Each structure stands twice: as structure tokens, then as C-alpha cells.
Amino acid sequence: MADEKTGRFPDPHEFKVPPELDGWEEMYPSHYLFSKDRMDWEKRQFWYQDKIHAPEPMPPLDLIFQEAWQISLSQYTTRVFCIPPAQGIAQRMVGCYLYICAVEPPPPEVIGKKAELFQKRVFYVFDHYDELWDKWLTKFKVLGNEMKALNVPEEMPKFAPEDQVLPAPRGYYVTYELVEVFDKLVNMVFKGWQYHFEMLNLTYLAYLMFADVARKLFPGISESAIGKMVAGAYVSMFRPEEELCRLSRLATSLKGVKDVLSNNKTVPEKLLELDTTPDGRQWLEEYNKAKDPWFYVSCGSGWLHYEGSWLTQPEIPFNYIKDYIARLEKGEKIERSLDHIDKQREDIIKSYRDLIKSDEDRTTFDNAYKTVRTIYRYAEDHLFWVEHWFHTIWFGKIRDLGRIMVNRGLLEKVDDIFMFNRYEIPEMLTEIATGWALGVNIPLRSSYYKAKAAKRTKILEAARNWAQTPALGVPPEEVAEPFTIMLWGITTDKVKEWLKGVDAGAAGSAGEIKGFASSAGSAEGPARVLKLLKDIVDLKAGEVLVCPSTNPSWAPVFTKIKAAVTDIGGLTSHAAIVCREYGVPSVTGTGIATSVIKTGDIVRVDGDTGVVSIVKRA
Template identity: 40%
Template sequence: MSEEVNPNPVDRFPWPEEIEVPEGCEGWEEMYPRYFRFGESAERTELEKDRFWFWDQKDSPKPLRPWDITLCVESIAMQLSQAQSRVYAVPPAMGIDLRIIAGYSYASPVPCQDPELLEERKSVFSDRSEYVYENFEELYEDKWLPAVKEIGEEIRELDVPERFPEYAPEEVISESKGLYPGAVDVQSEYNRLQELTLRGWQRHFEYLNLVYLAYLSFKETCDELFPDISDNAIGEMVTGLETDLFLADKVLNDLAHQAVELGDEVPEILTSEETPDEKMGRLEETEAGREFLEAFEDAKDPWFHITVSRGYHSADGSWLDTLEQPFDHLYEKITALQDGETIRRDIEALQAERQEVVNEYRSYLSEDERTQFDQAHQLVLKVYNHAEDHQFWIENWLHTIIFEKLDEFGELLVNHEVLDDPRDITLFGRNEIPELLADLARVWSQGKGAQVPTYWQEEANERKSILTAAEEWSPPPAIGDPPEQVTDPMVIMLWGITTETVQNWLGPTQEEGSNEMTGFASSSGTVEGKARVVTSGSDLNEVERDEILVSPLTNPDWTPVFSKVAGAVTDNGGATSHTAIVCREYGLPAVTGTGTATSRLQTGDHIRVNGNKGEVEILEKAD
């Protein structure tokens, strides 16, 4: 795959101590736990230098706030590793290790290198995975999903006061409550929020390894039976997914159709240039508008609980913060309907096309080979919805609820002048916030007129400054000695990192001045059109119909835009990335994992995307 040309090739990536963070990032280390920092002991440094680390651009494309590493670093390191090593004993995988540099996350898969332990783990894995595969529908519908929803509802019910009272209520005396319990209760409620967040992420990885391994098993079966088969053809045999993640887009489509059916006034309001609040105010004035708003309100939970930036960046929030994203999507969908276009995804056609591809490949096989193929294919169809469903219920629905509850704690601190903005609370690590709440209780306890400290506000502003400086920096793509060969299937399938990718990071392998890029052939078809480079979800409203989306990676909150673009190209991600899955579902040509598309292309470039071969060609540069 083509990567940006490095004019000074080297044989390794820098060690952590050789990396110079930009000016303004001094002191970033104090923002993160020591167990996620490089070089905290001589023994650990030796271990770290014996491994290859890559920048996790999929989950950390920009620096993470201290609280956000609870979701993006700490939970992945703890829960993914636990799932692989202690629960299912995935034979070759002992989990993943992560480190942070100036807010950016670096990952290193931990392999099992002990032959005896490998054999021991095979037996454990076989028994446990077989049980899950056989009972997956029941486990998901009756156990997993209700448990996730229960966690979300319990977080909602946590009691966070807007502010502490001027004086403790009378019942403190009359009912002998042991002084005012609220000052202690709020700390208990926050501790419960931490616990529930971690429990939610245990559910995140409960079955995810087995889902991807089922896909990998199917891929290996196809590679064995059809030596020349493409990754895209394999992907086409698992399209037509009826996953919950796509239901947000379906609900928006239904709302757009309902708006058009309600007459001219509702579409006119929804396609105006007014703010969401102004549109809702106008809709309240008519019977048709109120009918639409009722349906809109019903859709919010759960389908508008969509987080921005993969749900790992609390500062970006979710759709519910401003409602700009759903209203922008409705604008586009109603406009398309008025132009006579179809906006609904034809799931039956996709499933028919899938079966056609499956039938063709089955026709090449003997009876025994068909049995082998069918078993692998039926298994991946049985479980693969979860690859996207878990994203919706954990990274979107649950994270939205978590962010809303954090805002309540932040509002309490703002109301007592401890912080300037509610979401500044996420500038502190999850284990630091009890200190803020304890300090709040201390000052409140001293009565009216007690001096409120300014050091928390000062610390928050200093950390904002560090993160802003870090966001202007492009960290090294990897750390340490490169592997002779990238073999970890998850690294290849999810992150899109291959042996060639790593070599391209080290030095030039493409011809100077080339107009071509290569990546993963993630969704079939060929399309030509104007590129639209989008690096942030806030820029999605600039995407025009039939343009080709070019981005570092796409997020679940971007899903509705796929109904208007003609294709997609990404820097990161493999054949099972979110971009690849969604493009196959929407029938869009896609090339993922090009490495440098967003730096080599600019909006307005005329490009050709060949999703069959994984090739992108610049036909004409924009003026």
C-alpha cells in the first residue's frame, strides 16, 4: 500500500525517549497514570523495547483527555486483554498493551510464545468458544443486550445534585441523618459511575474476539478453498447485515419520509438554514409540525444516542448535545426525496446479491468442501452483526449516557465555581475526580463565604493548552524495531496495518510523483468523481451528493452520509473496519488503509476508486 514518501529512510522507529513532543506540551505526563507511560522502570523499559508499538489512529486520531482514556486506553488494555487471556484463552493472543505519548495512544499486541501454554490454551478456547457459538442468539438477546441496557439505566438513575444546599435540610436533625449525607453521597455516586463504566466495557469485549475470529475462520476457509479469492469477495458474502448500528440511519430515513408526507410546511422548515432550536420552535406552531416532533422525540432514545469521534472523545459529545447532526442529515434526506431519489437501503437486494455470490463459489466445490464452507459461512452470518451492534450499544448509546452523567457532575462543580465548564471535568483522570469532589465538600462545609480554590480551574486551562498543542502535532506512526512480518490478524483486519505499511512508514517504496495509491479492496466497484476530504465529523455538512469521501477513518456517527456519497477512501482501517462494512452494505466502492489519502488528496481532486483492486488514482488535481 502506498504511504507518504520518507526522504530519509531508517531501519527503525524512534524509541520513546527520542521523541520530541511539540512546544507547549511540557508536563503532559502528569495528566495520565504512570502505568500508561513509557519508561517507568528499567525492567519495563527493556520489555517495551522488545516490542513493536504502533500509533492507534483508529481510536486515538487526536490526543485523549485524561478521563477519556477510561474508555479508549484503560478499558481496552484491561478488558480486551482479559477476554483474550483469562476468559477465552485465545491461543495466540495474550491481550494488548498500551502506552500514551502527549495524549496519543500506542498499542502493542502481546503474543503467546510458550509452546506448552499455547497447547493448554487451545483446549480451553475450544470448549468455551464452541459454547458461545452454539448459543450466540440466546446469549445476545437474553443476556448481553439486557445487561448493557441495565447498566445504562442505572447510570441514568445516579443522583447528582445541581448544587449543595445553603443549609442542610431539617430532616438531617429530625431524622438523625448524621449531618448532611449529600456531600458523601455525591462521591459514592461518582464511584458507582466509574464502576458501571468499566462493567459496560467488560460487555464490550465479551464476545467481540469470537466475532472477529469467526470472520477470520471464514476467510481462512475461503483462502484455502479458493486460493485466488479477494478479500472483497469474502466481504460480499457477509453483507446484508441487519445490525442495530444501521437503525439510526433507517430511523432518519423514516422521519424524512414522514416529513414529506405531512405536507409542504414541515419539509420547508427542516430544509431551512435555521438552527435546530429555531426549527423545533416553528414545528411546535402547527399540528403537522407537532406530529413530526413527537416522532422525532420518540427516536432520540436509543437511535440518536450517537457519539461523535467514535465515542472516545468526550469534548465532541453526541448528537443529543446540539441535535445539529440529525437535523443536517434530515436536510439532506428530505432534499434527496424531493429530487425523486431513493434513500432507503434495500436490504433484500443486498441479501439476494450476497446469496448470488455465495452460490457461485459453492458451485466450484465438492460435496465435502461445501460442508466445510457452509459451516464457516453460517457461523460468521450468525455472529457478525455483533461487530457493529456492540459499537452502537456501548460506544454510542452507553457512552452518550456516560457523558450526560459526567456533565451533571461537572455542572455541580461549575455551580460552586470549582470549574468553568461542565465538560472540563473530563480534563481530569477518573481517579482524580474524587479529589475535586472531596475539595468541593471541604469548601462547602466551611459555610457561606468560604474561599473557593482557583487551582482546579487553572489546572484545567493548563491541560486544555497542552492538548491543543498536542493536536497540532503529528506523532510518529510507530515506536521501536519494526517486525519482520505483521502477522496479527486483528492488527491487519481492524487497523489495516500490514508488513508493507510498516516498511512504507520507514522509507520510500512508491515512485516519486505517482498519482496512484493502493490499499485494501474493501468494497467492490469502480467510481470516478470529486474528492471531499473530511477529517472531522463537524465537516460532514460540507459533503455534497455523489462526491467521494476521503478521511482518516469513518465513525459510526457518519453512517447517514453514506447514502449520499459515491465511494470512500480512508487512510486507516482494514477489510473489516467500519468503513469497509458500511460501504459494502451501501454498495459503495471503497479502498481503506491507503495510509496517506488525506495528505495527498484535496477536496476537488478528480479521482478514480477501484474497490475491486484496492487502487486509487488521481485523474486531475483541483485548481
């Protein structure tokens, strides 16, 4: 574990994982492992666990999204928009968990050349954001709809269909289509993620630039005050929750509909019952309109196949609707209060702007504020379209391929396909294609693939019970890389706390922990510690949510929690953004909250100072 005396974390090349994880390395591409060829370079970097994008053990095929963002984020930083001092974010797998590092800065001469390109390219985007956003959304929807339209063969036919042979042979058949469709799905993921970061880094950069201006003009300004200045965004990521609110209000105005939606029947039973009355059919019509695209939202982060979506797990949105109807019956407000957030923002902007003495400083502030308010919404707008809508489509197509593998005897279950990485699946599809082409009664290596899927499933389950080290290697004297701080919430002080040892906190000795003051306000209440996405159903009204990181798709619960505390995430993390948008006090990036706090502990969360106090142990 961490060693405060030596000032370092375990060496990534010497670190040992539990014996229950034996064989984990074969699950992932070899370039994702620490290696002798890169040892000198890897030892110079500081690696920390990515609890934002990969808080749980990583199924092999789900790693494709991590592969895609590593390339995309890094290239936009280093080669496209050329942020002068920054390099990319590198990734490695250790014991089924993802560790990342901000690559050390480039030489001064490279920084100088990048600065020239940065000035020309970045500020053009800032000035033309609105028109660029419209073009971005159009082309991204085209890509997603192309993926939707991909034809995954439903089965391997006994013989090629007549219309593919006569009057002229088509020239290619199901064997080609089977391999081709997976290649296209892989390429579309990488293309989609190239689009994803087209302006995302600049969103975070705009926030950093605005925060820098605010700190210079108003020495001592709190981070929560800066956060209030940019809160209040009308973005796509909150639209699914807004649709649930709309459907809930509609249900209360239609005869008999709220009673059907509030009963304890299954979703299919409710849909059948609603279809028997005119008012029920009216509600169903609106429900079906909302489903595409808004019910493509993931039930979790959008990064893991087993999270599902509102389409595949409709009981989740229907339970939210049931809860909303009950709250409406009590006279409660269910929508987030944008008017209140807007007024808070306008008031704080005016109060600080009035302090500015010179016209030049006022212009600097106004320009920085205009830029951040214009482009900042992209941070959550892109999130729905890429990490939810796009990913949900992809998972569906992959499951179609999994069904073929089950039908051909290669796998036991459809989702076993996710136990194989993207380099292994073409081999499996080729084996199916070859067996079909050779004729009848051709054996496939069914037991080989089934055994491998079972072994890997067991390893992933064992990994869930492993207390991972938060970091590897030698930390820098000062954590200065801006995205590491603002998005992941990794700071110099946070690293020092890790070095003191998470074990002490886990033993219950810590009565106070610190993090980023991400969303203003304070609240006190019983804690609900959620380490797994599936446990979100346990959250009760009036509790304080404590988790590795929140997901914007959890939006419906933010109107009933008192506050939120996370292990990971800085001021521009999704956890921070969603809390500000719902006016929920939050402290992010504590590093150890889920280890120190236990469910039932009474905690006080101060979103103005970034302090979480454990008032009383459960």
C-alpha cells in the same frame, strides 16, 4: 522519523515531542507513559498510533474508555476465551496521542493450554449466539438505565435538607453522594466495557475463520469477494439513520411539515412551529419516540466528549432530514439498498459454493458461513449500545459534575472537567466536599485548577498541529497478529511503506497508494479530506471521502458519497463494514491517504484491488 536503512522507527524512550507540548505527561496516568522499569519489554514491542479509537489528541478524562478496552479486549483474548496464539493489546500515550501494540505471543506450553479452553468455550458461544445476544442486550440495557438513574447532586445546599435529618438522621449527606457518584460512574464504564467484549473478539474471529476457509477452498479469492459474502446486516448501529429516513418520509406525507423542516430556522423554532398544527404534532410524536434511544448516537465516534450527540446537537439530524426531504422531492431513494446487497451476497455465495467438489468441503464452508452470518452482526450491534448510547449517558452525567465544579468556582467551563483524568477528579470532588463541610467562607484552590485546565487545553490544541510518527520501535519481520491486521489494517507491507517515509507522500510525489480492498466496486471523483470530525459538514454529494477512519454514525453521508478511503482499518474495521453495508467502494488501511491526497484532487478508488489512484491534482 522512520528510517528505512535501519528498519526501525524512533525509539519510544528517546523520542522527542515539540516544545509546545511541554508538560503533556502530567495529563495522563503514569502507567500510560513509557518507563524505565518496563524499558526492556517496551523496546521489544512494535507500537503504532491507534487512529481508529484515538485519531485526535486525547483529553485526559476521555482516556477512561481506552483504559477500559485495553483490559477488556486483552482479558477475553488471553484469559477468558483463550485465543491460542494471541495476547493482549497494550497502550501508551506519547504527546497526547495513543499508541498501541499487539503483545508478543506466549510460550508454546501456554498456547497449548489455551487451545484446550478455546475449543470448549468459543464454539459453545458460536452455537448459542442468538440466545446469548438476547441476554447480553437485556443486561446491558439494565446497566445503562442504572447509569441514567444515578443522582448527581445539582448543588451543595446551604444546610442538609430537613428530611435527611428528621425524624432520624440519614447518616450520609451530599459530601458522600458527590464522591460516590463519580466512583459509580467509573465502575460502570469498566463494567460496561467488560460486557462490550463479551462476544466482540469472537465476531472478528468468526470472520477470520470464514476468510481462512474461503481462501483454502478458493485459492486467489479476493478480499472484496469475501467481504461481499458477509454484507447485509440488520443491526442497531444503522437504526438512527433509518429513523431519520422514516421521519423524512413521514414529513412529506403530512401537511406543512416538510416546509417547516426545510426552512432555515433554528431547531427550537422549528419544534415550536410544528407544535401549532395537528400534522406537526403527529410528526413530533414520532420524533420523540425515535429520540430515545436512537438519538443518543454520537455525532462522531462516541469516544470524545466534544463530539456531542444528536440529543445535544439536534441541528445535525435536522440538517440530515432537510437533505433527505430535498432528495425525496427529486424522486431519489434515501435508504440503503439492503435488497441489492442481499442479492449480491446470495449470488456470490452460490457461485463460489458451486465450485466446491466434495461434500466434506461443502459442509465446512456452510458451517463457517452460518457462523459468520450469525455472529458478525454483533460487530455493529454492540457498537450503538456501548460506544454511543452508553457513552452519551456517561458524558451527560460527567457534565452534571462539571456544573457543580463551575458553581463552586473550581472551573471556568463545564467541559473543563474533561481536562482532568479519572484519578484527579476524586481529589477535586473531595476538595469541594471538604470546603462545604468546614462551613462558610472556606477558600478552594480555584486558580490552581483553572490554570491547569487552561494549560492542558492549550497543549491539546498544539498537539493537533503536530505531525506524529505513525509508529515507534522495531517492527517485526512479519506482522502476523490477526486483530492487528483485520481491525487496524496494519500489515507487513504497510509497515514497509511507513519506513520509506510518509514525508515523501505528503510532499505530493505519490500518485498511487494501496490498502485493503474492503468494499467492492470502483468510483472516481473529487476528494474531500476530513481529518477532524467537525469537518464532516463540508462533505458534498458525489465526493470521495478521505479520512483517518470513518464512523458508523456518519451513515447518513454514505448514501451520497462515491467512495471512501481511510488511513487506518482492516477488513473488519467499522469503516470497512459500513461501506459494505451501503455498497460504497472503499479502500481502508492505506496508512497515508490523508497525507498524500488533498481536497479537490480527482481520485479513482478501486475497492476490488485496494488501489487508490490520483488522476489529477487540484
